[in-house]
Amino acid sequence: LxxxxxxxxxxxxxxxxxxxxxxxxxxxxxxxxxxxxxxxxxxxxxxxxxxxxxxxxxxxxxxxxxxxxxxxxxxxxxxxxxxxxxxxxxxxxxxxxxxxxxxxxxxxxxxxxYEEKTAGSIMTTEYVVIRAEETVRQAMLHLRTEAPDAETIYYIYVVDEEKRLVGVISLRDLIIAEDDWLISEVMSDRVLSVSVGDDQEEVARMMRDYDFLAMPVVDFKQHMLGIITVDDVMDVMEEEASDDYSKLAGVSDVDNRDDTAFASAKKRLPWLVILLFLGLMTASLISRFEDTLNEVAILAIFIPLIAGMAGNTGTQALAVAVRSIATGEHGKGGLAKLVAREAGTGLINGVICGIIITGIVYFWQGDIFLGILVGISILSTLIVATLAGATVPLVMHKFNIDPAVASGPFITTINDIISILIYFGVATAFLNLHLLITS
Amino acid sequence: LxxxxxxxxxxxxxxxxxxxxxxxxxxxxxxxxxxxxxxxxxxxxxxxxxxxxxxxxxxxxxxxxxxxxxxxxxxxxxxxxxxxxxxxxxxxxxxxxxxxxxxxxxxxxxxxxYEEKTAGSIMTTEYVVIRAEETVRQAMLHLRTEAPDAETIYYIYVVDEEKRLVGVISLRDLIIAEDDWLISEVMSDRVLSVSVGDDQEEVARMMRDYDFLAMPVVDFKQHMLGIITVDDVMDVMEEEASDDYSKLAGVSDVDNRDDTAFASAKKRLPWLVILLFLGLMTASLISRFEDTLNEVAILAIFIPLIAGMAGNTGTQALAVAVRSIATGEHGKGGLAKLVAREAGTGLINGVICGIIITGIVYFWQGDIFLGILVGISILSTLIVATLAGATVPLVMHKFNIDPAVASGPFITTINDIISILIYFGVATAFLNLHLLITS
Structure with missing residues (x-):
């Protein structure tokens, strides 16, 4: 060429x-x-x-x-x-x-x-409208002229003299209809629409649930402003999935096909530095328990286990909460129900994991009190970490704060800190009660 | 009612x-x-x-x-x-x-x-086909009769006498065309199709890229078997995004709207138990360094920091790798290029974080060697953890092993272990060289 x-x-x-x-x-x-x-x-x-x-x-x-x-x-x-x-x-x-x-x-x-991520920002103004008084024949003629420019011709929207949306007819129904029928006879007047300020995720959800190829966008007086087509909705779905995912992973943007190492490092560094400082908080927290540690050095070996379990269970709860926000399902039943469920989930898993670890530590280290200490810590940690993972993003969402802070690594580090407080708190109490054999 | x-x-x-x-x-x-x-x-x-x-x-x-x-x-x-x-x-x-x-x-x-998650499993057999020799008028008549049953009538596929796919025409083009033109004149003979055994994710990707509303499915001899419509593809996208997400979070299934606490606990417990045992490995690993710990108890306070950084950087790299597998972009440039990039990313972030932490630890604890020890550990950990996070899922994918094991918590725990080995390894070396002041 x-x-x-x-x-x-x-x-x-x-x-x-x-x-x-x-x-x-x-x-x-x-x-x-x-x-x-x-x-x-x-x-x-x-x-x-x-x-x-x-x-x-x-x-x-x-x-x-x-x-x-x-x-x-x-x-x-x-x-x-x-x-x-x-x-x-x-x-x-x-x-x-x-x-x-x-x-x-x-x-x-x-x-x-229109603001980014609203229905208005993804709609197009190239659509086909007709009037209810027209005949099917007129509508088809209309369609033929508009077909080359319109974004879709597979749904035709029916508006009144003030451009208010009153109905919809699919091209499929139009083709089956007789030429001289009136549009008002064949159209459906139960037309679903979205408002121009609606969240694009909400629009995507509706179109997926209802299997629509296009959806009309109206203002608060039902005037037709545009349409959103399914191809744009697929892009929205991809974008939102990617966003949720990046957030869970703690990367500013996960789609980086051809990035150099430098570009890639730049995307990940901000989180790493934040986490480094949060990690230092954990370190300074543990240093306050130096006396306890000096007395029973063996305590140190379970730190990563307990912090790790807290981090993992928190991430699980976070993931479920973020997805339920994304799919709009968190409304049903409300926050109270969710908190109750997550507390229950944490309790069940905490009891099971706590019993397992108590047994293992006892057989391994021969110290039943050390076993109970680790077991209690796991139990309390799992309950608190599960609750934290689930409620932080939901509360933020409720108050319309962008839950960017509810990223996976952030929740993980918060839970690290909580778990270590619990662990050393319980350990110090045990030591004061002279329950632990110093190793 | x-x-x-x-x-x-x-x-x-x-x-x-x-x-x-x-x-x-x-x-x-x-x-x-x-x-x-x-x-x-x-x-x-x-x-x-x-x-x-x-x-x-x-x-x-x-x-x-x-x-x-x-x-x-x-x-x-x-x-x-x-x-x-x-x-x-x-x-x-x-x-x-x-x-x-x-x-x-x-x-x-x-x-x-057809096997699950293939094009065959999501296709439908209710579609409209015509022959190239028909006229536009005949085709429209045909459409009218088939419209009520067909899954979509917006693409009409053209087949030869042996049912081999030879072309496609959209209803939009059909409507614009003159009644007595032949289909062969108006159809496009560059018709894209997918093979019946293709992965559903691949199909979704193609339909999104090309903005298709439907896609024909053929066997290896180009015989038309069915079509896949955009509504099914949206479900596939949702499903796959959810899968990737669950994997990163370590939940068997993240979509659990109305689950009870018990059901919810069951979905998360398997990972937690696995992680509990992996955590025990970490614990037993640290216990081998008990001598080192007894000598320098202060070492313990940096364990969560180092393990946490390893976990986070590994999750970041994992997320990028899993998404690039999902969006089919990992092919370009190959594994070698990716490994080089991830090593570079780890190195850059490792150097920056390492220098920061060395400075902070020095000013905080007044021990330059402790600072250097933590700094070196962070540097090595970030390089290794980044590489592990990125390469494990890609290598698995390359060998067609389902990378279920490449879940976030698994990678995190592996990286915990690696980081602790590095940390105590370096610390023991420092002690042998008598560099550390025992606190």
Whole structure:
């Protein structure tokens, strides 16, 4: 495709799916990309850009001629155009919007208002609406003209004279219907919609539960503002899953295909440094029990076991809580029920693990009081750590604090500290009661 | 809806979306459910059953009259029917399949063959095919008749006389096309398909990347076997995200909305017991360094810090590796590149954290050698733990071992052990060199 065989290149390239076009495009040198910009129309480039990885998008738009770039943006479906603009420098966005044709610029500007992660931010304004008084034949004609531009034509939304959403009809039903029936007779007036400020996760959940391919977005007066299509929802699901996952792992961002060691270290370092300082707190805590330790050095050997169990059980509880927030299931039954359940879970697992460890330590070290000490510590630790893991993120969510702090490593370290306090507290009490044989 | 006002109940209930019907149905007592079975036709119940939670499905099918149940199953779309049958007792499945009409039973039996988590297991056989020689008009007529039964009519697949997949046309393109054009003129012959044995995650990835609403499934000779629709793919994405997440957290299954404390404890206990025993290994390891500990009790206070850092960095590396396996990105560049990157990441973070901790410990405890000891331990630990976290799951994946063992808590505990070996190893060496002041 190097030489000046433009026609051949175009024929071959345009035959491909835009996703494949984007993959090929990304592999080219800047020189070849410049050639491609001249070979293809803004509309054709727009298709490619919709499938480019976000990391590279800024580069491509900077190297295009600004007029060309503005036209590409105008040809991209509005929701994707907004996503791209969000990646660009604010000055560049302003300059693109001035060069662009007025209509597209207005549409994009409107969408740029909506807050990130809301229904408004992922919706598109390219959808098909009809009126209830039209006939099926008129609707089909309408569809034919709008089909090339609309994001989906498989749901047609019915609005009244004030653009309020009153019904929906699927293309499937439209095709089965007789030509001269009225839309009002065939449409469903039980149309589900989401509000423009709704959380994108909530939208994704609804579309998955109801198996919708698209969902209308309305304002608080039921005026239709846009639609959200299933392909955007799949991206949301992927993004949210990845977010939850990164949070549990304590990485700022887990998706780093081609990162260098340096970039990768940068993503993980912040947490590690925080944890280093939290770890120092643990160390200074233990140092307060130095007397106890000097007297019974054997106590030290169970520190990692107890801290580890606290960390693990806390992470388990955290994971369950975060997922139940993510899938919107935490509402049912409320916080009190959850706390009761987690306390119960901690108690059951604590009793079982406590009994096992008491037995093992007794047979291993021949000291029943040491066994009971470790057993009691495990029991108390498991109850407290389970509760902490589950309630911290839920309480934060309830008060609308972003539970970023509820990351796995953070909960783990908090539980480390709690468990060590419990362990040495119990041990000191035992020593004061002269129960432990000094080893 | 109690009384005998069947008509009113039917009118109200059938107006609702099947998902809402299912939610209401699940809240009823057995008595009311029995009434509902008599009020609704098997086909109407089938819609409800497609949206029921899997946990309850066995109960409902057991309480229905077997003939009725078999007919409900026959009316459910085949892919969902297979999912339901996979939940039921094998004898019950056999008896349902004998009562059912032959055609539906044959379709279901065929799908039951496919292994779980493959394309075959999530596909449906209710799709629309046409021949390339037909005209657009014929195709539309065809569509109208098949629309009520097909899982989707928005993609129509074109096959040759041997049922080999040769093309695809979207309903959108079909609507725009002139009535007397031939399908062969308007179809796209670059049709992407998946193989029946492909991993469902791979299918989900493709559909997300290409923004498809449905994807054809073929055998190794390109014969069309079924289609996979986007709603099933969303369920797959949710399921896989949940799997990865549970694995990182060390819970057998994280989705437990209405679990009792007992059920919840059962899901988490297996890991806790395994970890208890691994923790005992750590304890017995430290006990071998009892002499060192007796000499320098202060060493004990840094155990949780070092083990914690090892655990956290290992979990970070694990998370990145598991996600890159899940998103299929680990192929690029290969294992060697990844190992090099993770070693680099560990080194960079190790050096930074090591220097910080050396300084702090020196100022806190006034012992430069203790500072250096902890610093060196952190450095070595971070390198080794990062490498372990990243390579264990990748190596397992490479050898096609299910990386269930690569769970977060497991990696954490392994890294605990490694870090303690390093720490006490270095400490013992320092002691032999008489570098440490005994506190």
């Amino acid at each position: 190097q030489e000046d065989r433009i026609d051949e290149f175009r024929a071959e390239f345009l035959e491909m799916h835009p996703y494949d076009q984007a993959k090929i495009f990304e592999e080219q040198t800047e020189e070849t990309r410049q050639q491609i910009y001249t070979y293809l129309s803004p509309e054709e480039i727009a298709d490619v850009m919709e499938h480019i990885e976000f990391e590279d998008i800024e580069l491509y738009f900077s190297e295009m001629d600004p007029r060309f770039a503005a036209q590409v943006l105008a040809d991209i479906s509005t929701d994707d155009a907004v996503d791209i603009l969000n990646e660009l420098d604010i000055n560049k966005v302003a300059s693109f919007l001035t060069i662009m044709d007025k209509e597209s610029a207005a549409e994009i500007k409107e969408l740029l208002h | 109690q009384e005998d006002r069947i008509d009113e109940f039917r009118a109200e209930f059938l107006e609702m979306h099947p998902y809402d019907q299912a939610k209401i149905f699940e809240e009823q007592t057995e008595e009311t459910r029995q009434q509902i079975y008599t009020y609704l036709s098997p086909e109407e119940i089938a819609d409800v059953m497609e949206h029921i939670e899997f946990e309850d499905i066995e109960l409902y099918f057991s309480e229905m009259d077997p003939r009725f149940a078999a007919q409900v199953l026959a009316d459910i779309s085949t892919d969902d029917a297979v999912d339901i049958l996979n939940e039921l007792d094998i004898n019950k499945v056999a008896s349902f399949l004998t009562i059912m009409d032959k055609e539906s039973a044959a379709e279901i039996k065929e799908l039951l063959h």
